[in-house]
Amino acid sequence: RPVREVLFFPSRPCCIEALLAEAAEPGAPGRPCPCPLPSADTSLSRLVRRLLSARRSLDLCIFSFSCPQLARAVQLLHRRGVRVRLVTDAQYMGLHGSQIGRLRHAGIQVRHDQHSGYMHHKFAIVDQRMLITGSLNWTTQAIQSNRENVLIVEDATYVKPFLDEFERIWEEYNPSSYSFF
């Protein structure tokens, strides 16, 4: 049955170490995390679970990406062989706390705009099948403090246009077509 889910934020703080450990090494005995946060079912943990369900590809268009937990989830998928492509905004990728440098360093392909307008999307497409989109930037401030929404959709009527939009942007932001004057 196709996934149809809505997540609202702020999310209660929670520990996602068990989720990451299980995704890194399925079935391995979990080591208890020493942090004081509960491993609760929250909007954040649900979002992370959906991302970690990727088997083949993860296409990301994220305006502002500074949440270390989500960066770890993305890195883990990349290490597991999932094809990760990330589009972001040129002005926000350089801000303090941005995770873009870390993700590039890990070998993940990142492209960004060259415009004065913002690349303001905040969506992810898992395995070309599941769309995760809404108002939520991938920042700890947004997750813990803002009123935000995320829709999770497995209906091709919505997923297909986003796949096309991703490919359009990915090509448009190809560094080989940058202009420097």
Next chain:
Amino acid sequence: RPVREVLFFPSRPCCIEALLAEAAEPGAPGRPCPCPLPSADTSLSRLVRRLLSARRSLDLCIFSFSCPQLARAVQLLHRRGVRVRLVTDAQYMGLHGSQIGRLRHAGIQVRHDQHSGYMHHKFAIVDQRMLITGSLNWTTQAIQSNRENVLIVEDATYVKPFLDEFERIWEEYNPSSYSFF
């Protein structure tokens, strides 16, 4: 058949005078607008059409609202007897160009948060039936210059949680429960 639509921005600039005139006085002979913009079918005109389809209610949660064209559409619905309720962000409602003062002046009920976190939603619910949500703030910059998305959904699986979220926020931001210390 339920509406299922995706709009991407930036939108080509267009004139929405004909849409507003038709909504204000259905069937009246249209006066040609002297502006040089085309009355084209664009993401902006589609968004305006969906909003103007409201007959009974329009519930709005808009982080940043500075687009005069969208403000005119909302005002028109209010004048036509549609029950408009608007929730916005306390820090952004006072910025230069904000349309919130104008809408309040027109008699539209507005509520805002009292928090340091942002009320970052950007959604509208038409007649408790159609959800319009995405990354798009209602600003001219976002409409004309940013990469943005808007989903239009008539599926209760998505609409109902947003209706509940709206009512939660509307009550939480009731001025009678403000604290001043």
